[in-house]
Amino acid sequence: DQQVKQNSPSLSVQEGRISILNCDYTNSMFDYFLWYKKYPAEGPTFLISISSIKDKNEDGRFTVFLNKSAKHLSLHIVPSQPGDSAVYFCAASATGGGNKLTFGTGTQLKVEL
């Protein structure tokens, strides 16, 4: 039962262009969403988050959009840089869920020169 889905296992983008990573969820109790970035042989690194009371949160080159009616969120990276090449995980939690995170399966982003 995959409650958080990232349907694109990989994405390739040219340096300087926009990267858009997508995530869908099924559990309507989720009210807080996060994106983590992961390099090989390292742990996930927190990037940006958004709560269900907002539809957009921006931090530098990273913007997360939330569409609650569609149960969909996306991460926009602009401009994309080669150092952004990594696996990106979408995660969600529910109030009262004890801060437990439910992760998607990840999208491998490759930013090409």
Place this chain on the structure above:
Amino acid sequence: NAGVMQNPRHLVRRRGQEARLRCSPMKGHSHVYWYRQLPEEGLKFMVYLQKENIIDESGMPKERFSAEFPKEGPSILRIQQVVRGDSAAYFCASSLSSGTPHPYKGSTDTQYFGPGTRLTVL
């Protein structure tokens, strides 16, 4: 300011042996979470602990797995009588606090992850 530390980074065990994975949270953090990542999958929650207490172990297999976070020392994830299916990357995360409904970047709720322990069962 040291991050979350995990050791060992790599652990090889034969079927039937015991595996002990250690996690030292970030300084001042009293909330610890363990996640497991199987090949080609996302991270799956296993257990959430505060000092000396297990808060939520809903993701941990009922048999052979146990976790503790003593008053002094690191959190330990223990797997007894390992089987090949236990081969995975085990990640520990810590946070300063928990339960705030709408945390934002840098808030005390954010979970910070360690580098993981890669367990291989032969």
